[in-house]
Amino acid sequence: MTDMALILVTGAASGLGRNTANALVDEGHDVVVHVRNPARLADAENTVRWKGIITGDLADLDEIRQVARQAGGFGRFDAVIHNAGTMNSRDAGTVNTVAPYLLTALMDKPARLVYLSSSMHRTGSTDLRRLAAGTASYDDSKLWVTTLAFAVASRWQGTSSHAVDPGWVPTRMGGAGAPDDLTAGHQTQVWLATHHKVTPSTGGYWHHRQTQTPHPAAQDDEFQARLVQALESHTGVPLD
Template identity: 75%
Template sequence: MALVMVTGAASGLGYNTAQALADDGHDVVVHVRNESRLRDPDLWKGVVIGDLARVDEIHDVARQAARFGRFDAVIHNAGVLGAPDVMTVNVVAPYLLTASMDKPGRLIYLSSGMHRGGSTDLRRLSAGGTYSDSKLWVTTFALAVAARWAQTSSHAVDPGWVPTRMGGAGAPDDLTAGHETQAWLATDEDVTPRTGGYWHHRQTQPPHPACHDQDFQAQLIDALASQTGVPLD
């Protein structure tokens, strides 16, 4: 049985991932933006609450999560599609939570096939970056963590364009397949590669070349540390 935290678990892929893990007997701590969005409270090991668009509340989410001890896995699922919060929710929040929490055994970050259209211009971090930018950068961050933290596996996942509130009712991809890879990466003992994968429906794919560029990885981490005031160990 694993202790797993899932951010953005009020609905959509986050809720489906958390429910699948709980149904398999794992202890799941869910993050939701506010208490009114919490579903099925009796299903979870615990709940953390906070708006990941607000830096002060990101720090508070990390403090709340610390009550549960070291997680076996953390799934950074929370995300938004548009400005003005896209960089804070999609990039800064995963970075700050990763840097502030005890290192878990496994980290999974939600990416998107749209990351391939992102820019490597890190000035956009504080000056209106796009959704594609944010997904390029969080994918790069996931692979940078894989390279830096030998004892923690770290992966990025493209769940596909699925019919959630964000994806829209007409999205063509499979909703169930959209969460299965995250749950599998968080708990299965037979994941190859053990770390540093970019996944789509339990198959690795090559990400944007910048994601493996060590110089860009270092520049991204330096930019996030400078903006937040919190270094990555």
């Protein structure tokens, strides 16, 4: 276990993000939560737990930049958990891939980065023309954000970067009939954000604290480079 850490969790109004943030606070960490709609955090007894609240719609490039600026007001985070996600095909590419990329590029480098993936990334496409065209599917976006996690791991010494498949869990997005364990859905993210002794120390694809083999493209240096180049071109913001 690390000492008390300052941690940002995106998409923390409900579901996995909220559970992750609550678990981190329970362990004694200072947690800043991001929500799209602050009305979703109307229960006052919980809001006092947070170190701070950041708001912004991660489907909008200007608002993503505003989220990064708000985050900057807290200084350098020890860990950032990129949890926010959507299955809406119109917004999947922006929320699930572009937002984590822009926040990563614009914020001070944390010690640890955790990106939420999905087992569905294995059926994603490597056709990056879909990024600029706004036609990315959910599966595409999760392949790309998994690839981003590995690209950061290979480029940024001193920052650990991992991708996590939380499972198909019964959240608002996953649906009430989802078969996987809801509690196990956030435990890996909490562990990666707060523990020193993780093997591999960076560049892992995790499911319930065990490494798995991701889509081959995610670990391909050439595809990583093409993805980063496409994201830099799309946003006008370099990663390094």
